[in-house]
Amino acid sequence: xQLVESGGGLVEAGGSLRLSCTASGNIYxxxxxGWYRQAPGEQREVVAVITSGGxxxxxxxxxxxxxxSIDNAKNTVFLQMNSLKxxxxxxxxxxxxxxxxxxxxxxxxxxxxxxxxxxxxxxTVSS
Numbered sequence: 342x343q344l345v346e347s348g349g350g351l352v353e354a355g356g357s358l359r360l361s362c363t364a365s366g367n368i369y370x371x372x373x374x375g376w377y378r379q380a381p382g383e384q385r386e387v388v389a390v391i392t393s394g395g396x397x398x399x400x401x402x403x404x405x406x407x408x409x410s411i412d413n414a415k416n417t418v419f420l421q422m423n424s425l426k427x428x429x430x431x432x433x434x435x436x437x438x439x440x441x442x443x444x445x446x447x448x449x450x451x452x453x454x455x456x457x458x459x460x461x462x463x464x465t466v467s468s
Contacts, residue, residue, distance in 0.1 A: 342366040342457040346435050348420075349462030356466070357423045362435030362459055364416040369452040371439035374411055374418035378464070380431040388433070389420060402428075425466045435459035 348360040360376065375390030389409040391397045397409045408421040418435060436459070440452040 342368060342437065342439075342441055342455055344435050344437060344457055344459035346433070346459040346462045349433060349464045351465045351467065352425055354426055354466055354468050356425050357421070358425065358464060360420040360422070360433055360435075360462060360464075362418050362437075364437045364457070367442045368416060369440040369442050371413070371416060371437060373438045375436050376409065376418070376420045377434045377436060378429075378431040379434070379461075380428075383431075385434065391418065393439075422464075425464075427466045427468045430464060430466050432461040433464050434461045 343365050344362055346362045348358060350358060352358055371393050373390055373392055376388045377385050378388050379385040387400060388403050389397060389399045389407055391409045391411050393413055395411060399407060406424045410419045438456045441455045442450050443453045445451050
């Protein structure tokens with residue numbers, strides 16, 4: 342399963358960015374899609390996740406400013422980020438969890454769990 346991210350960039354504080362991530366490959370089902378970020382010298386942290394049913398969860402600092410959404414037909418997740426702050430700066434990674442189709446030893450095809458990360462997209466918020 343491959344993930345392609347886009348939408349990062351440089352923006353002034355108070356500005357907005359919209360990230361997108363599309364998954365492709367032999368996907369059988371997607372269960373959860375989410376966005377994580379890693380600031381310089383810090384550990385990667387979850388920003389927002391959403392189930393295929395559309396239920397979102399946000400880190401406290403993102404509530405009221407960020408909106409995560411999913412397009413199940415296109416295996417795509419979006420993160421609309423408004424009122425950006427310098428502390429939102431970091432590399433944003435998309436993660437997808439679900440089931441993919443794999444071949445077994447008997448010529449059959451079975452769904453198996455997978456978890457894939459995107460390559461990351463840089464978000465820089467200047468003060």
